[in-house]
Amino acid sequence: xxxxxxxxxxxxxxxxxxxxxxxxxxxxxxxxxxxxxxxxxxxxxxxxxxxxxxxxxxxxxxxxxxxxxxxxxxxxxxxxxxxxxxxxxxxxxxxxxxxxxxxxxxxxxxxxxxxxxxxxxxxxxxxxxxxxxxxxxxxxxxxxxxxxxxxxxxxxxxxxxxxxxxxxxxxxxxxxxxxxxxxxxxxxxxxxxxxxxxxxxxxxxxxxxx
Amino acid sequence: xxxxxxxxxxxxxxxxxxxxxxxxxxxxxxxxxxxxxxxxxxxxxxxxxxxxxxxxxxxxxxxxxxxxxxxxxxxxxxxxxxxxxxxxxxxxxxxxxxxxxxxxxxxxxxxxxxxxxxxxxxxxxxxxxxxxxxxxxxxxxxxxxxxxxxxxxxxxxxxxxxxxxxxxxxxxxxxxxxxxxxxxxxxxxxxxxxxxxxxxxxxxxxxxxx
DNA sequence: ATAGAGTTTTATCAAACAGTCAATTTCCGT
DNA sequence: ACGGAAATTGACTGTTTGATAAAACTCTAT
Numbered sequence: 001x002x003x004x005x006x007x008x009x010x011x012x013x014x015x016x017x018x019x020x021x022x023x024x025x026x027x028x029x030x031x032x033x034x035x036x037x038x039x040x041x042x043x044x045x046x047x048x049x050x051x052x053x054x055x056x057x058x059x060x061x062x063x064x065x066x067x068x069x070x071x072x073x074x075x076x077x078x079x080x081x082x083x084x085x086x087x088x089x090x091x092x093x094x095x096x097x098x099x100x101x102x103x104x105x106x107x108x109x110x111x112x113x114x115x116x117x118x119x120x121x122x123x124x125x126x127x128x129x130x131x132x133x134x135x136x137x138x139x140x141x142x143x144x145x146x147x148x149x150x151x152x153x154x155x156x157x158x159x160x161x162x163x164x165x166x167x168x169x170x171x172x173x174x175x176x177x178x179x180x181x182x183x184x185x186x187x188x189x190x191x192x193x194x195x196x197x198x199x200x201x202x203x204x205x206x207x208x209x210x
Numbered sequence: 211x212x213x214x215x216x217x218x219x220x221x222x223x224x225x226x227x228x229x230x231x232x233x234x235x236x237x238x239x240x241x242x243x244x245x246x247x248x249x250x251x252x253x254x255x256x257x258x259x260x261x262x263x264x265x266x267x268x269x270x271x272x273x274x275x276x277x278x279x280x281x282x283x284x285x286x287x288x289x290x291x292x293x294x295x296x297x298x299x300x301x302x303x304x305x306x307x308x309x310x311x312x313x314x315x316x317x318x319x320x321x322x323x324x325x326x327x328x329x330x331x332x333x334x335x336x337x338x339x340x341x342x343x344x345x346x347x348x349x350x351x352x353x354x355x356x357x358x359x360x361x362x363x364x365x366x367x368x369x370x371x372x373x374x375x376x377x378x379x380x381x382x383x384x385x386x387x388x389x390x391x392x393x394x395x396x397x398x399x400x401x402x403x404x405x406x407x408x409x410x411x412x413x414x415x416x417x418x419x420x
Numbered sequence: 421a422t423a424g425a426g427t428t429t430t431a432t433c434a435a436a437c438a439g440t441c442a443a444t445t446t447c448c449g450t
Numbered sequence: 451a452c453g454g455a456a457a458t459t460g461a462c463t464g465t466t467t468g469a470t471a472a473a474a475c476t477c478t479a480t
Contacts, residue, residue: 010425010426010427010477010478011477012426012427012476012477013426013427016427030327030328030329031242031244031245031328032241032242032244032245032324032328033245034241034242034244034245035241035242035243035244035245035328037466037467037468038467038468038469039466039467039468047428048428048429048430049467049468049469050428050429050430050431050469050470050471051427051428051429053468053469053470054426054427054428057469058468058469059467059468059469088417091416110327113323113327113382113383114242114324114327116382116383116385116386117240117320117323117324117327117382117383118240118241118242118245119240119385120385120386120389124385124389127385127386127389127390128389131386131389131390132389132390132392135390149418150418151416151417151418152410152414152415152416152417152418153410154406154407154410154411154416155403155406155407157390157391157395158403158404158407158408159407159411159416161376161379161380161383161387161404162376162379162407162408162411164379164383165375165376165378165379165383166371166372166375166376168375169371169372169374169375170371172323172326172327173323173326173327173371173374173375175326175329175330175334175337176326176330176337176341177371179330179334179337179338179341179342180337180341180342180345180367181367182342185367193365193368194368194371196364196365197364197365197368197369197372198368198372200362200364200415201364201369201372201411201412201415202411202415202416203415203416203417204362204415204417205362205410205411205412205413205414205415205416206301206361206362206364206369206412206413206415207298207361207362207413207414208359208360208361208362209419220447220448220455220456220457221447222446222447222456222457223456223457226457247436247437247438248437248438248439249436249437249438257458258458258459258460259438259439260439260440260441260458260459260460261457261458261459263438263439263440264456264457264458265457267439268438268439269438269439
């Protein structure tokens with residue numbers, strides 16, 4: 001009755017798939033799906049193109065495997081926004097974690113940015129279902145906090161957009177950020193500066209209290 | 211003595227260059243430099259590929275002409291930030307204008323986003339010189355406002371990053387924004403909702419006043 | 421050690437690609 | 451209306467690209 005539902009992976013298979021996906025992340029995050037080439041990925045993974053295509057039969061398969069694999073990681077911080085926590089620390093934590101993801105996984109951020117920039121042809125469905133439901137759910141939570149007077153009243157969805165955009169900016173626009181901050185301010189400390197600024201912005205805003 | 215410094219442009223030349231640049235903006239903003247093809251652009255411009263290449267000899271020339279042409283437009287709102295104005299209205303105006311640019315020129319925004327995402331190989335120099343100097347100058351203005359107690363103290367450069375990222379998000383991540391807001395909230399009104407939210411965020415923040 | 425699955429390589433293909441060229445057609449000032 | 455400049459076209463080139471086939475090699479469980 002066992003019709004071989006999950007072919008067991010060999011050591012080599014596991015290793016090579018990992019190398020391929022890593023090289024593919026480099027290529028796709030930098031050039032987008034169309035701009036990246038299989039040769040480039042094979043080169044980065046240190047193997048011949050036909051050998052790469054032995055593991056992933058089509059270029060598209062590599063790309064989709066990457067997106068699949070990264071999706072959960074990407075949404076996890078929002079998923080763990082806790083309705084029963086204090087709004088301010090919850091928000092602070094969410095912003096901090098999103099910023100850390102930009103610092104630690106910039107390629108992943110750029111991969112998603114590229115995909116969405118190009119019209120999200122391969123994850124449109126996911127955006128309209130899974131992501132939308134998650135945002136709907138968490139928007140209710142935030143809305144509840146606002147109605148209880150524990151947060152200023154504002155559109156919770158646009159609030160999430162603002163958190164995403166400001167934090168992901170440090171991965172997606174890294175080149176620009178570093179060009180502007182220069183070698184001094186643009187070093188490793190830039191993420192702490194960003195964290196400090198974003199905390200001020202999201203909690204207090206910029207208008208001095210009268 | 212006249213060694214033909216600026217060959218006069220004919221009517222057809224003017225028209226065709228405009229059509230090409232428009233079609234190129236479609237293509238490059240959606241697929242990036244490497245992902246867009248000359249055939250695609252020629253098709254969009256309604257002419258044959260050799261004819262297109264009669265006006266721009268290389269693909270790269272079209273791309274660079276686009277970037278050149280759009281740069282001034284793109285930086286203009288920041289350039290017109292007025293040191294002698296009131297900080298709050300100045301900020302409000304700047305955010306509003308940047309948001310309007312996302313609404314009215316989403317392709318231009320995506321073109322720059324693509325270029326920077328891909329490491330800014332063709333505008334790196336400009337980022338490190340012209341843009342950086344502009345930001346330095348305006349950061350001083352903002353810093354002055356903060357020192358005078360007319361704005362909360364915060365890093366002015368990261369403040370600009372926040373304004374850029376939140377406003378451009380509505381152009382660059384438009385697909386995602388619309389997927390999440392749905393047909394109801396995602397209609398034309400989304401920019402007014404965004405404007406309202408961003409004003410609340412940047413001026414008051416989210417923490418209720420004690 | 422060996423058989424067979426698993427892996428890698430060489431050789432190759434057709435399509436897509438950026439760009440060229442010579443020949444033709446259209447435009448426009450006189 | 452006409453002559454020369456400007457514009458357009460079809461046919462083509464060399465290269466890159468994604469993908470395939472089959473042969474050769476390597477690993478591993480027995």
